[in-house]
Amino acid sequence: MIPADTVDGAVLRRISMPTRPLALNTYYRLPWNLADNAITWLEPTTKCNIYCDGCYRANDPDGHKPLDQVISDLENIKKFRKTDGISIAGGEPLIYPHLMELVRYVTSQGWKSIIITNGEVLTKELVEELVEAGCRGFTVHVDSHQKRPDWRGASEEDLCELRLKIARVIYEGGRGKVFCAFNATIYRDTLSQVPVLTRWAQDNMDIVNTFVYILYRSEKKTGDFDKYVGGKKVDTSDLVYQLDRMEDHEDVVTQEVVDLIRTVCPSYEPSAYLNGTADPGTSKWLLALRTGNARGSSATRIRNSSRWCRPGTTSGRATISRTRVRPFSAGPSSCFPWPSSTAACDACSASYSPTPCASSVRCTPNPS
Numbered sequence: 001m002i003p004a005d006t007v008d009g010a011v012l013r014r015i016s017m018p019t020r021p022l023a024l025n026t027y028y029r030l031p032w033n034l035a036d037n038a039i040t041w042l043e044p045t046t047k048c049n050i051y052c053d054g055c056y057r058a059n060d061p062d063g064h065k066p067l068d069q070v071i072s073d074l075e076n077i078k079k080f081r082k083t084d085g086i087s088i089a090g091g092e093p094l095i096y097p098h099l100m101e102l103v104r105y106v107t108s109q110g111w112k113s114i115i116i117t118n119g120e121v122l123t124k125e126l127v128e129e130l131v132e133a134g135c136r137g138f139t140v141h142v143d144s145h146q147k148r149p150d151w152r153g154a155s156e157e158d159l160c161e162l163r164l165k166i167a168r169v170i171y172e173g174g175r176g177k178v179f180c181a182f183n184a185t186i187y188r189d190t191l192s193q194v195p196v197l198t199r200w201a202q203d204n205m206d207i208v209n210t211f212v213y214i215l216y217r218s219e220k221k222t223g224d225f226d227k228y229v230g231g232k233k234v235d236t237s238d239l240v241y242q243l244d245r246m247e248d249h250e251d252v253v254t255q256e257v258v259d260l261i262r263t264v265c266p267s268y269e270p271s272a273y274l275n276g277t278a279d280p281g282t283s284k285w286l287l288a289l290r291t292g293n294a295r296g297s298s299a300t301r302i303r304n305s306s307r308w309c310r311p312g313t314t315s316g317r318a319t320i321s322r323t324r325v326r327p328f329s330a331g332p333s334s335c336f337p338w339p340s341s342t343a344a345c346d347a348c349s350a351s352y353s354p355t356p357c358a359s360s361v362r363c364t365p366n367p368s
């Protein structure tokens with residue numbers, strides 16, 4: 001058992017429930033390093049259109065970088081790193097004025113471009129345009145510690161309505177050919193919402209391919225290490241990503257989140273990890289792959305997805321749950337992308353279409 005501590009409404013200090021300890025030495029350790037890294041994180045801007053408590057970037061209104069500079073950074077990446085995808089983040093990349101050129105450049109270099117966004121200005125038309133430029137997927141950050149003007153005071157559960165709306169925009173604009181991921185920073189006061197989010201991701205696995213939990217951990221003002229950048233000692237007490245001033249702040253740890261995921265998926269077991277830097281015995285990233293199909297789920301009722309699997313892949317679409325991770329390219333064993341226009345609907349035999357057919361089992365996510 002995890003030691004029982006205070007359970008104060010929605011705030012869990014320690015969870016009183018059975019726990020199955022993580023066994024890192026039985027998971028695959030991701031062999032990532034600076035020169036060999038599946039995902040390259042690119043920040044063409046530090047400007048953002050909202051504010052999040054957990055953001056590690058200071059929001060700079062003049063934060064757009066010249067396109068030449070960003071491309072020069074990518075040329076260095078090309079020289080020194082093997083990478084599969086470029087995650088275009090920020091700041092908010094959708095307000096970066098040269099985004100389309102950037103996506104086209106990334107695509108021309110043979111990399112997959114992934115947009116990491118808060119989704120505030122995302123529209124079906126913008127998705128179409130980005131996909132046309134070569135974008136392969138979207139990771140959308142939504143959580144209740146963001147200051148979204150239209151969602152003040154919304155809980156994680158309330159925000160599932162926004163998540164679903166964005167997922168449908170991505171599905172429709174991308175015509176089912178791009179992946180859709182969500183992430184949420186989990187704070188001590190939203191930890192209890194992990195089962196709700198896990199259930200939501202599971203119910204919508206037909207249009208939501210990945211759900212990422214980012215565990216909030218603050219940069220410590222105090223600690224055992226002096227910190228240096230470029231040979232100079234730095235004071236980290238001014239960092240944005242800093243909650244030491246909150247008297248009772250206590251970082252969320254991976255085991256707590258995994259135990260809560262298991263209240264919804266008892267068999268949940270990570271398959272890969274990346275260990276921590278300060279403490280190599282901890283897991284910085286955990287990856288798990290969940291497969292299934294959406295038939296009978298509460299949010300969407302669609303076809304038997306097994307017919308859409310490529311030969312040799314796992315039946316059904318996949319949801320990858322990760323804790324404390326950054327976005328991930330589409331899982332190789334998922335049924336991704338969606339069927340081409342020649343695929344037929346299980347219910348009515350009509351060719352696949354983004355417009356729902358009359359059948360109760362639809363080609364597309366049921367909008368009701």
Ligand code: SF4
Nearest residue numbers: 048051052055091118
């Ligand atoms: S949406 Fe992203 S970039 Fe913008 S404030 Fe939040 S975490 Fe930072």
